[in-house]
Amino acid sequence: MVKPEVMLFGDGHYQRVVYGLGPYIADYEEQALLTCIVHNWCPQCLAYRSNLDDNNALHCCRDHVEMLISEFTFDVLWDEYGIVGELVPFTNDFLCTDIYKLIAPDLLHQIIKGTFKDHLVEWVEKYLHFTHGDSCANEILDDIDRWIAAVAPFPGLWHFPQGCHFKQWTGDNSKVLMKVYLPAIEGHVPKEIVCMFHAFLEFCYIVQQNVLMEKDLDDLDEALA
Secondary structure: OOOOEEEOOOOOEEEEEHHHHHHHHOOOHHHHHHEEOOOOOOOOOOOOOOOOOOOOOOOHHHHEEEEEEOOOOOHHHHHHHOOOOOOOOOHHHHOOOOOOHHHHOHHHHHHHHHHHHHHHHHHHHHHHHHHHHHHHHHHHHHHHHHHHOOOOOOOOOOHHHHHHHHOOOOHHHHHHHHHHHHHHHHHHOOOOHHHHHHHHHHHHHHHHHOOHHHHHHHHHHHHHH
């Protein structure tokens, strides 16, 4: 990581190379392990765990964390800063490497499966039960499943014969469900919820692009608004 190595390149020339670490994509459980933080704290910023939406929170950095570890006890680090002081990130052995800057967003677990399937879809079900009662809500959910199961064959769409209620759920299932869920719930939930899902799906499809231009960033802001 520090001493250059001589390598033969494809053009036939030799070059001295210094290796480095790039962005690290992982789900939240692994992010917490890599950054040595307490569960439910943010691996990238200093927002308190009860206020993760704090727009004024500063970004984490290696120098700041090492300073905190040198100044406070392990108990204070755990309770007040969400840092596991006994552990050292593996990247500390590499020069000019900061694990807090390497952690990249995980679209599958954070957006597609996390926010959409595990949060929003379940939130709709809880809303229906709370609003209509268990008996009527179950009838509505059965109708939603029938609409999902009735999707016509089309390239890029999967067939869900049981609707969206089955045990073995994968990230690919969530991606495909995103394409058919919105029209299935329309008419069963308020217009505001339908509009919210539309904006969220628009956001999801934009952030999955390989390259984002200025217009794409403007579209993201519009979807979030």
